[in-house]
């Protein structure tokens with residue numbers, strides 16, 4: 001045998017101990033015959049050095065060095081008997097844990113493979129020629145994701161985990177600055193969250209400066225109670241989304257006024273057509289809309305976006321007012337700062353709350369209810385405005401893990417898999 005063979009077979013750590021190494025292919029399985037040099041050995045029961053060799057036993061250990069073919073080590077294991085106490089025993093096994101038939105190398109390969117959040121226990125089993133249950137046993141034994149220390153800026157959000165678990169939504173805590181999952185909790189229920197934070201030492205809680213959240217009352221209540229000194233910020237994108245939904249509703253209501261319907265008080269086919277066709281003008285950032293000629297099929301004409309907008313806003317004054325106020329809020333959201341936002345925010349709240357349309361007034365109440373949290377959303381950490389943006393992309397990865405792990409029944413295992421595959425820095429325990 002050559003050292004190359006040893007390396008190819010990933011047995012280099014045993015290099016100096018190998019007495020016999022032969023390989024052969026047997027029905028598409030690579031069989032690796034392996035024997036180590038005889039070691040000085042004492043009886044594990046009485047400690048006597050008077051032992052005699054009995055026989056070889058052949059132990060099969062799955063040793064997956066390639067994903068193209070199964071490979072198995074056939075280890076020539078020596079059996080001994082103690083001359084003193086008559087007990088029989090085997091030489092120690094450096095390849096795998098005593099009662100397991102998977103090599104340590106294979107186990108570490110599997111654990112490495114599972115670091116990709118697209119990879120599942122089933123695909124690992126397939127790749128490494130072991131059963132899914134073996135993969136799960138290895139995972140459970142070596143992976144235990146601990147909660148990360150609470151950082152300065154925490155993102156909090158929920159993710160749908162399925163009906164298979166006790167609760168529908170898990171709650172994700174995320175470290176905004178270090179871009180790591182802090183923890184994944186099985187529920188976002190208030191009682192659970194309060195108990196959770198209550199178990200965290202005061203000194204650790206005291207390091208938290210800001211918690212970023214959607215406008216979810218439970219989160220605000222919990223943080224006010226458990227981390228009272230922390231600032232609470234709402235995710236500004238979430239607010240814009242809420243406002244866009246309202247504008248969309250107003251556009252549709254307006255549009256329907258002009259639907260061709262003989263019983264309707266007024267109807268103008270063209271208004272209806274334009275409001276329907278160019279719906280995105282009301283929610284998309286104007287600067288992101290195509291800047292060239294846009295075809296208007298019904299008129300057999302091409303218009304610039306400025307003409308289209310002008311037309312859309314000429315349809316109805318209420319819609320126009322709502323649109324312009326929405327744009328003013330959007331501008332505020334883009335340009336204001338923590339130090340310089342109070343006046344405009346107060347002004348906006350006033351305008352929304354006194355708007356003619358109920359939808360706009362309800363947004364005004366939302367703004368008023370979350371006023372401090374909106375101001376805090378302008379805080380900047382590491383030169384980035386705080387937001388829940390980073391957690392949204394992590395949630396997509398989490399959803400992939402959940403979707404591909406419909407076999408994971410245990411919440412704890414699911415949590416470990418999520419943190420292990422996404423954080424990438426969870427250590428292997430019991431190594």
Ligand SMILES: [Zn+2]
Pocket residue numbers: 043044045046047048082083084085086087
């Ligand atoms: Zn003995």
